[in-house]
Amino acid sequence: MQLINSIIYVPFDSLVSLGVPEGTIKYGIAAHRAGKAQSWANMPDPADKRRVLVAYDSIPPATRAKLPAKSALLQQLADKTREATSAADALAVRMVLPAVPKADLAALRGFRIERELTDKSTGEVLTKELSGLPEDKIKAYGMACRWLALLSDEKWKKKAERVKLSPAFAAMPAFIAACVDLFTEDGVKLPTNYSKLQAKLREYKEQGAACLVSKSYGNTNTLKVGHDELEYLIKLYSDARKPSFELVTAWYNEAAVRRRELGLNPWPEITSGTTKKRLLAPDVQPNWYLPRHGFAAWKAKYEYTMLCYKPTQRDVQWVIDGTKVNKRYRTAKGTSAKLKVLVVMDVATDYFLGWAFAETEDSREVAKAVRMAHRRAGGVKPLQFLYDGDSANLSFFKGVGGLHYKAMPHNGQSKTIEGAFGRLQQQIMRADKNFTGQNITAKEINSRENLDDFKEKDLPTLAECIAQAEFELHVWNNYKGSKGDRLSPKELYEASQNGDTDFMTPEDEMEAFWVWNDRPITYRKDGLRFKKQGVETVFEVVNEVATDFPGVTQRVPDMDFHSAFVGQEFWVKYDPENPAGGIGLFVGADKRFIGFAHPKQAMPRAQADYKAGDRDAIQVRLVAKKEQAGRIVNRQADIADRFDAEELLKFGQNRWWGKDVETAAEEDFMKEQDVAKAPRRLPARAASPATVASPASSSANHASKSDYLKRISFNED
Structure with missing residues (x-):
């Protein structure tokens, strides 16, 4: 006897044992399968497909009347019927059970x-x-x-x-x-x-x-400690020296006794259990947590934070942060574990783009990590750069925020890079024998180091430790999880595309990552001589000139710059990674940018040293030298043509002395010409009488001399 879907089924062989003819049952089953009326409903036994079950209600009433009234099978049938009826009634009630109003x-x-x-x-x-x-x-x-x-x-x-x-x-x-x-x-x-x-x-x-809902559910009766008493308990427990509940209770009870002695509104004395219960109430804790444990602890526990999801594309948001490498290494003074790493991470993919190692963080290490990130990203600038309020970060980003990309200080608690550092240490760095553990205060014992077999001689040097940690950063970028069931950060970064970003320009590179020389340098006729790291390099300003080959340019001296700035002092900004590669020139106390200067190409003196392209390069420079002098000559000719004699008449003569001096000198000159010369000694023998000039002839000579002087031109500086 089985109850299936509220229908009672009787096995075929059980009906036969009760006296129902086998042929009658088979005929009824065949009729059911043929779809005829008065058929015997049947199905295979779910437990044994070889057996056939017949629905009891489908057996004709005449056949059911012939079954033995007192058989055990019929008793079971009655029980199953009641069970089925009860189940049907229950199902009917549940079908009409409404939802919660x-x-x-x-x-x-x-x-x-x-x-x-x-x-x-x-x-x-x-x-x-x-x-x-x-x-x-x-x-x-x-x-x-x-x-x-x-x-x-x-x-x-x-x-x-x-x-x-x-x-x-x-x-x-x-x-x-x-x-x-x-x-x-x-x-x-x-x-x-x-x-x-x-x-x-x-x-x-x-x-x-x-x-x-019970009227008393969750409610409390009027408590023994009232508002004023609770405020006083908060004041006592807010002490930065962190007194215990017992000590705070003793202080409170002393105050309660004193109030009674002074005739003030009495306070009840309480136990330390009451103190603990009241101070640890959720609505009370924030009031004493900040002064007792400090702002940072209160911020970590109670400050409101927003729920944010990660960017959906690469290079939308980068973040930089530093952490201890947590590795021991050998130094000249013994064992150390002070090494830190600054990492720039793409927030969308957790991909480590750039990093820098140092025992002490400063703005130069920040610049190294950020510069490496830009290079590995193909020169891309992120749409947003996040950093914390560390002094090294503030010093670096002060000069690049807003000029290069949107950089802003950020709440360290919500930086996703913190979680990445934790997973890096748990999943990768802990494989090293010199790993110090995540933190000396780590709650999990698996996060603490075991120093039983510690031997200093087995530790790596600082350089080896840096190489070890740098390799593990690459492991992180290629790590697909402990089960290997996800894409690595590198795969995620390379698969993502972002067409909204800009690229770093040479000016951006110079302003963000180059450093100033400590004094200005004069640009001479042979260029600007700049010495750094023991190597002197001569720089000159050049122009990029197209060649006969498409897309290929040639650097030639910028003669306009040369003519304009020889003798000028320039402030120099250079690339600390490659001081001889190129420099930026700035003029004036306010350091105005003029342009870039490049290493000056030396030409071979002997023809035997010529290489491919040297002859053309020499010829270009010889032509430039000739053009330089020619420019001066041509300019002088242009000036002379413009300011000719007619122009001089318009603007006046350029005198070397004043007009009054010239007039006085002319008068003196004319007077001297009219003075008779002293007679000479007469010769021993008589001479023919001298001819005396007539007054008329003397006046004629004076007029001719005056006319001559008027034709003379005098120039002034």
């Missing part, structure tokens, strides 16, 4: 546990909300509301409606009894007594879901 659900979720506090100075009773109902209570009360809503429905007071569910529910008590059996089976805590259940139904109609 919306009003009841809102009432349960809106219920608030309250605490009453008495102000001892005024006697006023204050009510403070603490919390709502626990989720398990809401679910339990909600299930009870479903049954109360079902039993309160006026529809089920009608016999016709109940009978539709089952004939057994013709009487109302039978229907209620079935409901009681079902909600008791479900663990719902409602009265099982008929009269008490009716009383609860009346309360439900008046109060709704509130009738299920």
Whole structure:
């Protein structure tokens, strides 16, 4: 006898044993399979496909009447019938069981546990909300509301409606009894007594879901410690010296005794248990946690934080942070574990883009890590760069934030790189024998190091430790998880695409990563001589000139710059990684950028040393030298052509002395010409009489001399 889907089945062989002819059964089964009326419904036995089960209700009534009345099989059949009927009735009731009414659900979720506090100075009773109902209570009360809503429905007071569910529910008590059996089976805590259940139904109609919640649930009576007393306990426990509950209780009780002696409003004396209970209440703890443990501890425990999801693309957001490498190594002074690493990580993929190792962080190490990140990213600039308030970060990003990309200080607690460092140490670095463990205060013993077999001679040197740690950063980038079931950070980074980013320009590189020379340097006719790291390099400003080959340029001296700036002092900015590779030139006290200078190419003096391209390069420079002088000559010719004699007449003569000096000198010159010369000694013999100039001839000579002087041009500086 089996009950399957509320249908009773009897095995084929059991019917035969009860006297039903085998042929009759087979004929009935065949009729069922042929779809004829009055057929015997049947199915294979789920436990044994070789056996056939016949539905008892499908056996014709005449055949069922011939079965032995007192057989054990029929007794089992009766029991199964009652079981099936009960199951059918239960299913019928559950089918009409409503969902939790919306009003009841809102009432349960809106219920608030309250605490009453008495102000001892005024006697006023204050009510403070603490919390709502626990989720398990809401679910339990909600299930009870479903049954109360079902039993309160006026529809089920009608016999016709109940009978539709089952004939057994013709009487109302039978229907209620079935409901009681079902909600008791479900663990719902409602009265099982008929009269008490009716009383609860009346309360439900008046109060709704509130009738299920005890009036005293979660509430506290007026506590012994009032508002003022609690404030004083908070003050005592807020001491940065961190007194115990027992000591705070003793201080409080001393104050209570003193108040009674002074005739003030008395405070009750309390035990340390009361002190502990009141101070550890969730709404009280934040008030003493900050002054007792400090701002950082309070921030870590109580400060509000937003829930953020990671960027969806690479190079949207980078973050930089430093951490201890947590590895021991040998030094000249013994064992050390001070090595730190600064890492730049792409937040979207957890890919380590750049890093720098040092025992002490400074802005130069930050620059190294950031520069490495830009190079490994192909020169890309992130849309946002996050960093913490460390002095090294602040010093570096002060010069590049906003100019190169959006860089901003960030709350260290919400940096995803912190979690990456933890996984790096747990999953990768712990494989090294010189790993010191994650933290000396680590709670898990597996995160602490074992020094039993520690031998200093087996430790690596500092350089070896750096190489070891750098290799493990590459392991992180290629690590696919302990199960190998996910993409590595490198695969994620390379698979992601971001077309909205910009690229670092040479000016960005210079301003972010180059450093200043300590003094200005003069640009001479042979270029600017710059010495760094013991090597002197001559630099000159050049122009990129196209060649006959497409896409190929040639550097030639910039003669305009040469002519304009020979003798000028320049402040020099250079690449600390390659001082001889190129420099930036800045002029003036405010260091205005002029341009880049490149190493000057030396030309072979002897033809035997010529290489491919040398002759052309020499020719270019010879032409440039010739053009330099030619430019001066041509400019002088242009000036002379423009300011010709006519122009001089317009602007006046350029005199070497003033007009008044010239007039006075002219008068003196003319007077000297009119003075007669002293007579010479006469010769020993007589001479013919001298011819004396007539006044008319003297005036003519003076006029000719004056005209001559007017034609003379005098120039002034």
